[in-house]
Amino acid sequence: MNLFAVGEMMSWNQYLKTWCESQKVSVGGYDERTLKDFMEILPGGLGREFGENVLFGMEFGYEGGKDPTVVRSKDVSSLIF
8 A cells, every 4th residue: 555645636727826826926827848848948867857757747647546556645534553
């Protein structure tokens, strides 16, 4: 069993809106980028790391939604450690 513990889930659109409001910038949206784009934009290997993280999330689900061993906190009544 893998426990995905999170207080609250939010969509990418809500995340972007919240971040933009906290930074006092207007919400402009986002564009799809390739791994190569990230590697060119972000220096020192960070672009590959970030881009591969995004690709992993797209393929397998950010929160393990496609993995049957993942249990979400809403599905657990109590845990004993």
